[in-house]
C-alpha cells in the first residue's frame with residue numbers, strides 16, 4: 001500500500017462545525033490522517049434504512065479500508081442538526097442527546113456487522129451560541 005491513514009471520519013454537512021471538527025481531530029492525533037465524508041444527518045439515513053444512504057456510507061468505508069488501510073471509523077453527530085429538525089424537534093437537550101446516542105449506537109452495530117475488524121467511535125458535538133460566536137464541544141460516547 002503506497003499510502004495509508006488511521007480513520008475515516010463521517011460528519012454532517014453543517015458549515016458551523018467544520019473548523020471545530022478539524023481542531024478536534026488534530027487534538028486527537030488525526031491531523032492529515034483521515035479520510036472525510038460529509039452527509040446531512042451523518043448516519044441518519046443508514047439508521048433509518050435509507051438504501052441509497054446506506055450504500056454510500058458502507059461503500060466509502062470499503063474504499064477507505066481497501067485504499068488507505070484505515071483502522072477506525074469515526075462518526076461525529078451533532079446537536080441542533082437540521083436533518084433531525086434541529087433543537088426544536090425535541091422536548092429537551094437530554095432527549096435530543098439520547099436520540100443521537102441511540103442512532104450512533106445502531107449505526108455502529110450496522111457498520112461493525114459489515115466491517116468487524118474496524119473500531120467504530122461515536123462522538124457528539126454540542127453547539128452553544130455565546131456573544132455571536134458558536135462554542136462547540138465534543139463528547140466521545142463509550
Ligand SMILES: [Zn+2]
Pocket residue numbers: 012013014040041042078080081082083
Ligand atoms: Zn447536521
